[in-house]
Amino acid sequence: MTARNMMRSLFGIALLAATPAHAHEGHTDEAAEPHGGARVTIVTSDVDRFYALYDDPALAAQPELVAARYLAAPTPGLAEFMVMRRITPEKLAAALHKKPQVFADARGCAANLPEVRMRLVAATDRLARLYPAAKFPPITIAIGRATTAGTANAKGLYIGLEALCAAKFIEADDEDRFVHVIAHEYVHVQQPLAQVEDREESVLRAALVEGAAEFVAERMTGSVAYPLLHQWAKGREKELETIFLAEKDQKAIGSRWLYNQKGAGGWPGDLGYWIGYRVAKSYYDRAPDKTAAIKAIIEMRDPAAFLAASGWVDTASP
Numbered sequence: 001m002t003a004r005n006m007m008r009s010l011f012g013i014a015l016l017a018a019t020p021a022h023a024h025e026g027h028t029d030e031a032a033e034p035h036g037g038a039r040v041t042i043v044t045s046d047v048d049r050f051y052a053l054y055d056d057p058a059l060a061a062q063p064e065l066v067a068a069r070y071l072a073a074p075t076p077g078l079a080e081f082m083v084m085r086r087i088t089p090e091k092l093a094a095a096l097h098k099k100p101q102v103f104a105d106a107r108g109c110a111a112n113l114p115e116v117r118m119r120l121v122a123a124t125d126r127l128a129r130l131y132p133a134a135k136f137p138p139i140t141i142a143i144g145r146a147t148t149a150g151t152a153n154a155k156g157l158y159i160g161l162e163a164l165c166a167a168k169f170i171e172a173d174d175e176d177r178f179v180h181v182i183a184h185e186y187v188h189v190q191q192p193l194a195q196v197e198d199r200e201e202s203v204l205r206a207a208l209v210e211g212a213a214e215f216v217a218e219r220m221t222g223s224v225a226y227p228l229l230h231q232w233a234k235g236r237e238k239e240l241e242t243i244f245l246a247e248k249d250q251k252a253i254g255s256r257w258l259y260n261q262k263g264a265g266g267w268p269g270d271l272g273y274w275i276g277y278r279v280a281k282s283y284y285d286r287a288p289d290k291t292a293a294i295k296a297i298i299e300m301r302d303p304a305a306f307l308a309a310s311g312w313v314d315t316a317s318p
Contacts, residue, residue: 040124042117046070046078046142047161054103063096064089070143077140081158085148095145102146106162112175119179123220127186130219130294134190139182152185154195159185169261169269171227180225183217190298199253203244203272206252206259208303211276215284216298218277229274237278241313244275248307283310 053059053066068089074082081087096103127134137156144160149167151158164181171177188194193209218224233240244257252258256265257272280297283306287293300306307313 040121040136041138043075043077043138043140046075046140049073050143051107064093067092067096075140075142077138077156077158078142080153080155081140081142081144081148081151081160084151084153084158085144085160087145092143092145095147099146102162102166103143106143106165109161109165109174109178112178116175116178116182119175119221120182123179123183123217124186126220127183127216130216130291131190131298133295134186136186137189150181150185152188152194154189157182157185157189167261169228170225176223177225179221180217180223183220184213184225186220187213187216187298192299192301193303201252202248202303203250203252203255203257204248204307205303207244207248207257207272207276208279208300208306209276210258210270210273211278212280212297212300214273214277215280216294219294224277226270226273229268229271232268233271233274240271240275244272245313279307279310279312282312286311 050066050070053070056066059065059069071078071082071087071089071092124134124136128136135154137154139157139159141159141161143162146160146162146166148158148160149164149170150160159178159182164178165174167177167181170181188209191209191212193205194213198205214225224230247255247257252272255272256263256267257275258270261269263269263271283297284290284293287296296306
């Protein structure tokens with residue numbers, strides 16, 4: 001893997017260290033050997049392009065030019081990310097003005113990437129065994145506008161380096177955070193419900209889509225993401241169950257359950273992830289056929305029916 005103009009960003013150097021010995025020079029993409037019927041590709045060239053512009057003395061204090069030139073020649077993954085998360089030159093320039101330290105600090109996560117890559121190979125290997133129908137589209141790690149750590153569609157996974165590096169609320173350890181978020185997004189690639197964007201979706205639907213991804217990602221990585229949610233909810237399970245069931249038909253966007261990173265009213269943000277995880281775990285624990293259970297969790301199409309079948313209401317801790 002080589003960087004532009006014979007210079008390598010720290011991000012590029014970290015990925016180079018993880019590249020198989022037979023990888024060809026001159027490539028900006030990195031591919032793992034086939035494993036479990038899958039092939040993992042990580043595309044990072046957008047990050048190198050961004051920092052080549054960001055560090056150019058001729059462009060110092062000109063974020064509008066940095067943003068415009070960076071977004072003018074995106075990889076296919078970044079182009080998709082731009083559409084999905086409304087990344088425009090104007091919005092990126094505004095983020096560069098408003099949050100300069102976030103973009104300056106983003107290089108720091110790169111030191112963890114060799115180990116992240118090895119753990120992702122193992123995690124996707126597990127997913128291939130858990131769910132043989134799994135698809136493994138490319139991962140694009142790029143610079144966004146400091147709002148989206150990760151998202152996915154059928155074409156691929158899209159990771160905002162600067163946002164994920166700053167997302168300490170998910171978990172403090174940078175390496176664990178990268179592995180868990182990317183594993184979570186790989187599950188979304190498999191989920192039929194995750195392929196349809198519904199701005200009016202209910203709390204129940206959103207919580208089960210996110211919670212299913214959290215549960216399967218735990219099976220892939222060996223540990224849960226959002227550990228602070230699990231700690232905060234301990235001892236409150238019955239109370240939270242009751243409140244969730246009363247509010248499950250509300251609109252997810254604007255609720256206290258999802259897409260509210262900072263939380264409100266003494267509640268942590270994104271608590272719906274924890275609820276959905278608990279429902280998926282209850283379904284899995286009750287199922288005699290674990291392979292069929294994983295398939296049902298991933299391929300869920302009727303959230304209300306899945307909730308009823310999970311037995312979660314009956315088994316939630318007091």
